[in-house]
Amino acid sequence: MTDSHVHTPEHAHPHRHPPRPDTDDTLGHYQIMEIAVRELLIAKGIVTPVEIQRAIEAMDARGEALGAKIVARAWTDPAFKARLLTDGTEAVRDFGVDMGTTRLFVVENTPRVHNMIVCTLCSCYPRMVLGLPPDWYKSRNYRSRAVREPRAMLREFGTLMPDDVEVRVHDSTADMRYLILPQRPKGTDGWSAEKLATLVSRDAMIGVAFAREP
Amino acid sequence: MSRPAASNAAVPARFKPGDAVVVRRAYPPGHVRTPWYIRGHHGTVVHALGPFPNPEELAYNRPGLPAQPLYRVRFRQSQIWPDYVGGAGDTLDVEIYQHWLEPAGAAP
Numbered sequence: 001m002t003d004s005h006v007h008t009p010e011h012a013h014p015h016r017h018p019p020r021p022d023t024d025d026t027l028g029h030y031q032i033m034e035i036a037v038r039e040l041l042i043a044k045g046i047v048t049p050v051e052i053q054r055a056i057e058a059m060d061a062r063g064e065a066l067g068a069k070i071v072a073r074a075w076t077d078p079a080f081k082a083r084l085l086t087d088g089t090e091a092v093r094d095f096g097v098d099m100g101t102t103r104l105f106v107v108e109n110t111p112r113v114h115n116m117i118v119c120t121l122c123s124c125y126p127r128m129v130l131g132l133p134p135d136w137y138k139s140r141n142y143r144s145r146a147v148r149e150p151r152a153m154l155r156e157f158g159t160l161m162p163d164d165v166e167v168r169v170h171d172s173t174a175d176m177r178y179l180i181l182p183q184r185p186k187g188t189d190g191w192s193a194e195k196l197a198t199l200v201s202r203d204a205m206i207g208v209a210f211a212r213e214p
Numbered sequence: 215m216s217r218p219a220a221s222n223a224a225v226p227a228r229f230k231p232g233d234a235v236v237v238r239r240a241y242p243p244g245h246v247r248t249p250w251y252i253r254g255h256h257g258t259v260v261h262a263l264g265p266f267p268n269p270e271e272l273a274y275n276r277p278g279l280p281a282q283p284l285y286r287v288r289f290r291q292s293q294i295w296p297d298y299v300g301g302a303g304d305t306l307d308v309e310i311y312q313h314w315l316e317p318a319g320a321a322p
């Protein structure tokens with residue numbers, strides 16, 4: 001790059017920076033295959049472009065807010081919590097969630113056991129309750145180190161785990177999808193489920209963080 | 215995609231919660247859902263999840279029947295990684311299909 005220069009507060013950009021190269025102008029093998037299969041399915045009348053668009057919209061509409069509502073209800077409704085921990089798939093139907101061909105397995109964090117989720121094989125994630133996974137969840141770095149050195153991984157998320165707490169990693173390798181039920185933060189007695197849900201982050205439901213303090 | 219009901223075409227369950235098991239040390243080709251790092255290791259069944267069509271067959275558009283019982287198996291981190299850094303009680307739970315498990319004697 002010939003345009004190197006020192007950036008200072010006084011530097012007023014009288015010239016153009018060289019454009020950064022696009023990173024989305026080359027299709028990989030699987031991207032080309034996806035397009036080809038999609039075009040074939042449409043050409044054969046098996047799905048329509050509108051159906052594909054609706055499915056994308058439905059996936060985008062799911063997000064951590066849904067998971068947070070489920071967690072907040074479990075914190076405020078002991079009967080629901082019992083159902084959620086016994087058969088998560090059935091319990092989340094209350095929220096209109098259909099787990100499809102997978103099942104929801106909810107694990108509870110306690111003062112003695114801290115749970116976290118990873119999928120070392122690919123990127124299995126509870127999409128039906130949390131939406132699309134964050135990019136880091138799919139990275140090789142997280143996928144390999146979450147099972148190999150979970151405490152170091154947690155530290156990088158700012159989550160310091162005392163030695164006397166058991167760290168339990170769940171490798172989501174098959175038909176279960178996992179949701180972590182975080183510990184309810186102290187100082188929230190009497191809070192409504194709606195207010196509690198604001199303390200529940202996506203990362204807390206993956207198990208790499210605690211719920212927010214009030 | 216709907217999958218066939220598994221319960222009426224399933225392999226009988228061999229294990230129950232509390233059973234000591236060892237993961238087969240096998241390296242077949244294909245779509246295998248048993249992580250490499252856990253093969254050959256000893257663990258304890260913590261949940262019997264029921265039968266599921268075998269993903270090693272589903273991946274090739276076969277029905278995956280008879281369905282394989284699926285288990286959640288708990289391992290001690292300190293036994294999987296000799297240089298593991300963390301509490302002695304730290305554990306790892308992995309979902310493993312029955313045909314990857316063998317009975318283990320006393321826990322090692």
